[in-house]
Amino acid sequence: MTQLATRESEARQDEVQRRGRGLGWMSLGLGVAQLAAPDTVRRISGVDDSATSRTVVPLVGARELVHGAGLLTSRRKNVWAWTRVAGDAMDLTALAMAIAHRDGHRRRRLLAVTGAIAGITALDLLTAVRATQTSKTGSAPTARSARREREGGSMDLTATTTIRRPASEVYAFWRDLQNLPTFMAHLEQVRTTGDRTSHWSASAPFGSDVEWDAEITEETPGEKIAWRSTGDAKVPNAGTVRFVPAPDGVSTEVHVVLVYDIPGGAVGKAVAKYFGEEPHQQLDDDLRRFKQVLETGEVVRSDGAPWGKRARKEFPQRPAQPLSDAELEKGAEA
Amino acid sequence: MRANTWAGRNKVEVRDVPDPKILNNRDAIVRITSTAICGSDLHLVDGYVPTMQDGDILGHEFMGEVIEVGSGVSADKLRVGDRVVVPFPIACGACGACAAELYSCCENTNPNAGISEKMFGHPTAGIFGYSHLTGGFAGGQAQYARVPFADVGPLKIESDLTDEQVLFLSDILPTGYMGAEMCDIQPSDVVAVWGAGPVGQFAMDSARVLGAAKVIAIDKEPYRLQMAERAGHIPVNFDEVDVRSTLLELTGGRGPDKCIDAVGMEATHGSAHIAAYDRVKQAVRSETERPHALRQAIMSCRSGGVVSVIGVYGGLMDKFPTGAWMNRSLTLRTGQCHVQRYMKPLLQRIERGEIDPTRIITHTLPLDQAEHGFDIFKNKQDNCEKIVLKP
Numbered sequence A: 001m002t003q004l005a006t007r008e009s010e011a012r013q014d015e016v017q018r019r020g021r022g023l024g025w026m027s028l029g030l031g032v033a034q035l036a037a038p039d040t041v042r043r044i045s046g047v048d049d050s051a052t053s054r055t056v057v058p059l060v061g062a063r064e065l066v067h068g069a070g071l072l073t074s075r076r077k078n079v080w081a082w083t084r085v086a087g088d089a090m091d092l093t094a095l096a097m098a099i100a101h102r103d104g105h106r107r108r109r110l111l112a113v114t115g116a117i118a119g120i121t122a123l124d125l126l127t128a129v130r131a132t133q134t135s136k137t138g139s140a141p142t143a144r145s146a147r148r149e150r151e152g153g154s155m156d157l158t159a160t161t162t163i164r165r166p167a168s169e170v171y172a173f174w175r176d177l178q179n180l181p182t183f184m185a186h187l188e189q190v191r192t193t194g195d196r197t198s199h200w201s202a203s204a205p206f207g208s209d210v211e212w213d214a215e216i217t218e219e220t221p222g223e224k225i226a227w228r229s230t231g232d233a234k235v236p237n238a239g240t241v242r243f244v245p246a247p248d249g250v251s252t253e254v255h256v257v258l259v260y261d262i263p264g265g266a267v268g269k270a271v272a273k274y275f276g277e278e279p280h281q282q283l284d285d286d287l288r289r290f291k292q293v294l295e296t297g298e299v300v301r302s303d304g305a306p307w308g309k310r311a312r313k314e315f316p317q318r319p320a321q322p323l324s325d326a327e328l329e330k331g332a333e334a
Numbered sequence B: 001m002r003a004n005t006w007a008g009r010n011k012v013e014v015r016d017v018p019d020p021k022i023l024n025n026r027d028a029i030v031r032i033t034s035t036a037i038c039g040s041d042l043h044l045v046d047g048y049v050p051t052m053q054d055g056d057i058l059g060h061e062f063m064g065e066v067i068e069v070g071s072g073v074s075a076d077k078l079r080v081g082d083r084v085v086v087p088f089p090i091a092c093g094a095c096g097a098c099a100a101e102l103y104s105c106c107e108n109t110n111p112n113a114g115i116s117e118k119m120f121g122h123p124t125a126g127i128f129g130y131s132h133l134t135g136g137f138a139g140g141q142a143q144y145a146r147v148p149f150a151d152v153g154p155l156k157i158e159s160d161l162t163d164e165q166v167l168f169l170s171d172i173l174p175t176g177y178m179g180a181e182m183c184d185i186q187p188s189d190v191v192a193v194w195g196a197g198p199v200g201q202f203a204m205d206s207a208r209v210l211g212a213a214k215v216i217a218i219d220k221e222p223y224r225l226q227m228a229e230r231a232g233h234i235p236v237n238f239d240e241v242d243v244r245s246t247l248l249e250l251t252g253g254r255g256p257d258k259c260i261d262a263v264g265m266e267a268t269h270g271s272a273h274i275a276a277y278d279r280v281k282q283a284v285r286s287e288t289e290r291p292h293a294l295r296q297a298i299m300s301c302r303s304g305g306v307v308s309v310i311g312v313y314g315g316l317m318d319k320f321p322t323g324a325w326m327n328r329s330l331t332l333r334t335g336q337c338h339v340q341r342y343m344k345p346l347l348q349r350i351e352r353g354e355i356d357p358t359r360i361i362t363h364t365l366p367l368d369q370a371e372h373g374f375d376i377f378k379n380k381q382d383n384c385e386k387i388v389l390k391p
Helices: A002-036 A038-045 A051-073 A077-100 A104-135 A141-150 A167-175 A177-182 A265-275 A279-296 A325-333 B039-045 B113-120 B163-170 B172-181 B198-209 B222-230 B243-250 B272-283 B292-300 B322-327 B339-351 B367-378
Strands: A153-163 A187-192 A197-202 A211-220 A224-230 A237-245 A252-262 B002-006 B012-016 B028-036 B062-069 B083-086 B144-147 B190-194 B214-219 B234-237 B258-261 B306-309 B331-334 B363-366 B387-390
Touching (some): A051 A077, A167 A177, A177 A279, A211 A237, A252 A265, A279 B113, B062 B144, B163 B387, B214 B222, B214 B243, B272 B292, B367 B387
Parallel strands (some): B190 B214, B190 B258
Antiparallel strands (some): A224 A237, A237 A252, B028 B144, B062 B083
8 A cells, every 4th residue: 555655646646747847948939039039039029010029939939948948957857847837837928918919810820829839838837836735755766765754654765685594493483583673773682582573672763661562473484584563662563584496506596575564753754763764774784784794794894984874864975994992991872 | 195186187196195093993004114006097198088087196006004093993894004905896795796706896995886776787896096987086106005905905024025026916917917817817818918018918917827729919109018028928010010910820720719808998000090089089079988909809809709908988988899709709808907806816916926017117106196107107208118206
C-alpha cells in the first residue's frame, strides 16, 4: 500500500519535471523567436501597426528566456511554473488591450493568438498547481523518503550483500539475534527472551528509552528469517532476511527488507533525522559491517573512522593519525 | 612520534603525533626503518584527490620491524621482531576480491566504503596514507605505523637484503610489474612506456624481464630519460620530438604493440594549447584528469594492441578516444596494483639479480626533511627520481 503510494508520488514528481522541461523548451523557443525576428512575431500577432509593440515584443522575448532557463535548470519547477502563469496574465492583458483597439484582419489574428495563449495559460496553471502539490511530498528524489517520514507513514528499506561463507553459517549468526548489535548501528542490545521472542533496545536518536519486544514470525534454517515487533512498540517494525547460495558455490547472498511504521510527531521526527536524507545508506553500512564481522572476525577500524559502527557521521572525520590516549579513553562518545 | 602530514594543498609538515596502538585484533605495530615518497603522494598534496584532511599522515611505501601484534595474529604468520615490507593496499584475505587475488579491491578494509562506492560504483580497499576515500588510514611516512590484517599483507624478509633492495616491493615495483604483466608480452613486442618516473622505470625493467624485444621510454626530463637509457631502454623526449612520428619510426610504422601509461592524472603535454585546455578544466573541477598520456598511448598503439594503465586516475576525463579504442580493437587493462600477488615472486627476482630496484634511488633524507623532499620531487629539481626517507 505504502510502496504503491510512494511510486505514485514519484511518478507524479517525474511528470511535473517532464512537463516543466517541456514548458522550458517552449519558453526558450518563443523567447528566441521574439528576440531574433520581432517583426515576424508582430505581423503574425497583428500588432505590426504599433510602435509600442516594437519595444514590448523583444522584452517579452527576454522574459521568456528567463522562464526557459529557470524551468530547464532548476528542480524547483513549481516556482518557475508560477512565473510563467504570471507572464501569461501579463500577455493576456496586453492582448486584450490590443484587441480593443483593432478590427479587420489584425483583430482576427489577435484573437487567434489570444486563443493560443489562453490554452498555454491553462497548461501552465495545471503544471504550476501540480508542481506545488508534489513539492509537498518532495521536490527532489533524494529527499522524498525523508520528507515522507516527517509526516509519518511506512518506510521500506532493502539492501543486499554477498558474504564468502556458507549459508548455514551466515544464517546461524543472524539467527542468534544477540549478534545483531555488533553490526547494526542503531541497535544497542538484543536479548533473547524465548525460543522465538526477544527484547530489543535502540540507541539515542530513537530516544534513550526506545525498547520493544519482537517475535520471529517465520524461519527456514539456512534460508530465511522473518520477524516483527510486538506489543505497543513506539516504532512498529518488521524485517525479513533471506540467505541465497551465490552462483560461485561458496558465497551467500543476503537480502534484507526492513519495514518501519513511522509515527508522526516527535518520535517520527527523531527517526527521520536519524535516517537522514539517505536511509538506505544506513542499512547498506550495516550489511557492510555484517560482512566484515563474518569474513574477517570484526568491524574494521581506521584512524579516520576508529569507532566501527559508532562512526555515525562519515565527514568530517578525525585526521588519519593515531588516537591520543585521551581520545582512546573517551571512546566513541568523544 | 614524528610523522609527515598533509597540511593543506601543496603543503606537508612533519609533526609530533601520538604513537599508534592496536585497534583491531589482527593489527600489528611496525617500527619503520625505511619509507618513501611516491608519485601518487603528489596527487594528494596537489589537492586532486578529494577527502584529504589536515593532519592526515602520508606515505604508503614502508617497511620495518614488528614491535607488537594483536591477539588475532597467529605466531606462524607474524611475530614481534620480524622484518617486513608492508604492501600499500590493505587486504583482508577472506572476501571475494581477495579470493580472486584482486587485493586492491578488497571488500572489507575500507571503513569509508560508502564514499568510494559513490565515486567509483563499487568500494575499493583501504590504503595507507591515501585520503579518507581509501579509509582514512594513517600512512607510513612516520616512525611507527599500525598495520591492519598484519597476518595477510606484510612480506617477511628473512635474507640479508638491504632495505633499499626490498622497500619498493611495497608499491612501485609490483605496480610497474603489473603494468607490464597486463600487456601479455610476446618476444616480438615493442613496448612503449609513458612516464620515466619510478613506476615507469620499473614497468620498463619488467617489460624487459618478461621478454619484450624493445622498450621505449617517453618523458620530457632529460635526467629521467638518461636513467632509462642507462638501463637499456630507448629514450623519446616529447619536448624535443613528435612522439607519434618517432614511435612510427621506431616500429616500422606499426606503432608499439603494447603501451603502458605510467603517468596518470597530472600529465604535461607538448602542445601548450591542449595542456592549457585540460589544466583549466581540471582547475575548475569540470574534469579530474589531465589525461594526455593516456590519449596519446591509445592513439599510438598498434591495432589489436594492449594499453595498460597504472598511472593513477581519480574521477572523470574528457575526450577519451573511444573511436580509436573501438575501431582498432585495442584492449585497455588497468588497476591499482594487487601488490600481495607479486611480492614473493618479485622478491625472488631481486634475489636472483634480475631486477635491481636500487637503481632509481637518487636521494636518501631523514624523515624530518620530508617537506624538502616533496619539493624537489614535485619540481623535478636536483635530478630527483626517488626519495627514501629514514625515520
